[in-house]
Amino acid sequence: MGSTISVNNDTFEAEVFQKSFEKPVLIDFYATWCGPCQMLKPILENIAQEYDLVVAKVNIDENQRLAHDYGVEGIPDVRLMNQGEMVDKFVGVLPEPKMREFLGKHNIKSGLEKGLYAIETEIQAGNFEAAGRIMETLLGEYPQNKGLMLEAAKLYIDCEQLEKAETLLSSIPESEKQLYSQAQALKQFIVLERACKIPQGDSELDKMFSQAACLVVEGHYQEALEGFLEIVREDRSYKNDGARKAILALFELLGEENPLTKEYRKKLMMALY
Incomplete structure (x- = not known):
């Protein structure tokens, strides 16, 4: 775990330059009136919690000499210092995944x-x-x-x-949109795993659903999609629209760019309408 510190003209040498020989330092040139700086702040705080590095914050209004010396023109301006050298920089707000890529380029994990x-x-x-x-x-x-x-x-x-x-999975809130949709898909996968291990009912549709669920668990996704699609065609109301929900969960797990997702999304639309 790293740390976040405020540095100024007097402490920069010790807290940034010298510290960079021990661990990487992200220098955040910012101002309190800067909206994008406030957007970047929690991202940098998360990075400091997770990485063994220092986030050194420099208020450019209070430390104009530092801003001038490092040629800061737009903010937020973030520099990466390692072993006493400025090795990279970016200006503006990087989303957290891009921030991780930025650090990963320099083998900082x-x-x-x-x-x-x-x-x-x-x-x-x-x-x-x-x-x-x-x-x-x-x-x-x-x-x-x-x-x-x-x-x-x-x-x-x-x-x-x-x-x-x-x-x-239940602790992932709906506000985390991308993670939430993946969590719901995994919940559906659990439903299918249980349906495979403990089949319920003796009807033909029950057997078809259990067989398709087992195909999912075994990783035979195309055959599973065919099985669920046949149930949708036969009786969409079966298991409270369970076959369609299973297909949508598979789309989420496979990803939108997967050829199976593209092919069977069209087939599902045709079966429904």
Whole structure:
């Protein structure tokens, strides 16, 4: 975890230049009257919480000599200093994902990113218990990170810890639009996994739904989409429109650019109308 500090003409040498030999420093040239600076502020605060670096804030109105020395013309102006050298900069507001890309270009990774990489390594080796332990540690360190909750839910689904996954998914608010839609899709995936393991009913549609659900769990997405689409054609009201909801969840999980999503979105529209 890093830190956020305010620096001035007198402290810049020690708190920025010298500190950059210990860890990277993001210098934020800002002003209190600057709207974009206020938009960037919480993003930089999040970065400081997650990365082992220093965010050094320089108020240009109070430190005009520093702003002049570094040629600051527009704000927010953010510079990256490492090992005493200015290695990169940007002017304006970068969204948080772009900020991570900016740091990643210089091989600066957060503790969270390193942890997620370690989890992926353990999963590829088949060490799901080790992956779970690392995930529990990350959740303790970053309890408010909704993106991490989504990743944890995916791991718990893979480990068949469905209740733990549901609890995390339910904590992702609707205001987090992109994450919320993914969370709802994963909830639907859990419904399908249960429908596969514990089929309910003996009707032909019950059997078709359970079979399609199992195809999803096994990763046979095209065959699953065909199965759910057939149910939509037969009886859209089945399971409270459950087949259509399952198809939409698969679209979310596959992504809009996936060829299957494009193909079956058209087929679904034809079946509905």
